[in-house]
Amino acid sequence: DAKTTQPNSMESNEEEPVHLPCNHSTISGTDYIHWYRQLPSQGPEYVIHGLTSNVNNRMASLAIAEDRKSSTLILHRATLRDAAVYYCILDASSNTGKLIFGQGTTLQVKP
Amino acid sequence: GAGVSQTPSNKVTEKGKYVELRCDPISGHTALYWYRQSLGQGPEFLIYFQGTGAADDSGLPNDRFFAVRPEGSVSTLKIQRTERGDSAVYLCASSPQGLYGGITDTQYFGPGTRLTVL
Numbered sequence: 001d002a003k004t005t006q007p008n009s010m011e012s013n014e015e016e017p018v019h020l021p022c023n024h025s026t027i028s029g030t031d032y033i034h035w036y037r038q039l040p041s042q043g044p045e046y047v048i049h050g051l052t053s054n055v056n057n058r059m060a061s062l063a064i065a066e067d068r069k070s071s072t073l074i075l076h077r078a079t080l081r082d083a084a085v086y087y088c089i090l091d092a093s094s095n096t097g098k099l100i101f102g103q104g105t106t107l108q109v110k111p
Numbered sequence: 112g113a114g115v116s117q118t119p120s121n122k123v124t125e126k127g128k129y130v131e132l133r134c135d136p137i138s139g140h141t142a143l144y145w146y147r148q149s150l151g152q153g154p155e156f157l158i159y160f161q162g163t164g165a166a167d168d169s170g171l172p173n174d175r176f177f178a179v180r181p182e183g184s185v186s187t188l189k190i191q192r193t194e195r196g197d198s199a200v201y202l203c204a205s206s207p208q209g210l211y212g213g214i215t216d217t218q219y220f221g222p223g224t225r226l227t228v229l
Contacts, residue, residue, distance in 0.1 A: 032214045043115075043202050043220025044154065087153060096167040097142060097209040099218060101153030 004088045009106045012078045020073040020105055022088030027068050032091040034099070035062065035073050037084040044087065044101075047073065083109045113137070115221035117203050123227045124193055132188045132224045136205030143186050144218060145178055146202040154202055160186060161209050193228045200225050 005023040012018040024033065035047040048055055048062045050071070055062040061074040075082055087104040116135045124130050136143050141162055146154035156170040160180045171177075175193075180186040190197055200223040206216040 030213075034215065036218075041222075043204070043223055044218075045220065046217045049214070049217075085153075091215045096159060097161075097206070097215050098144065098156040098159050098167060098170070099146075099154070099215065100156065101146075104153055 004090055004102050006086070006088055006102065006105045008103065009108065011108045011110060012075075014080060014109055014111050015077050018075040018078045018082070018107065018109075020075075020086050020088075020107065021070065022072070023070050024088070024090055025069045027090055028092065029068075030092075033062070033064065033071050034089040034091055035060070036087045036089065036099070036101075038087070038104070039081075039084045047086070049091070078107075078109045080109050080111060083107055115203055115205055115219055117201075117221040117224050119224060120222065121225045121227075123229065125229050126193060126195060128193050128228075130190050130193055130226065132190075132201050132226070134186045134188070134203030134205075134221060136184065136186070136203070137219055138184075140205035140207055140219075141183070142206040142209030142216065142218075143180060144204040144206075145186070145188050146204065148200045148202055148223070150199075157188070159209070166209070190226075193226075195228050198226055198228045 034049040036044040038044040050062045063072045085104040118133045143160040145157040148154045158178050159167040162183045175191045178188045202223045204218040204220040206218045208216045
């Protein structure tokens, strides 16, 4: 399975944008990029996913590099409720549907 | 609507005992997943059901772990002869189809069952 690399932790100030990076240099041409996050004491929740083009939804934006070897999850205005562990996951086309989680990035948001 | 629910929320047992963990998926979701999360780690895949059948059980660590989904809805994860190393949060997730158009469908997770083996 292709792997992802994320920083262990990041800090942000409330109401400022946050850019969470993910490296996936061994990504295949048909692998989707998924982001999930896990708030304290809860199960993970879906954030966003994409293949090649940048994606936007009500929660976040996903910027995908032209060579697809990296991507960035963008929270436009961080709130205290965004403090969580953020997981970048590659979805191989040969996948049976399971998610392979790494260590993720722990985001701290300061008031 | 109701999300994924898991019972019990906490389970404390003694080494060597048998435990059952229950998952109620979102109504109508055909795919159901079990994951295990140790402290400080990301969730680790255990097993995936499509309907009543196990489509992928490659994550089950050994034959002490078994899961069923007899009617294609509720699932039970069963652990025999529990060991201290089995202590973790066991997460269940469901999704509408599992795979949709060649990509993994969005998975909806429950709050987990925290298992402690003394």
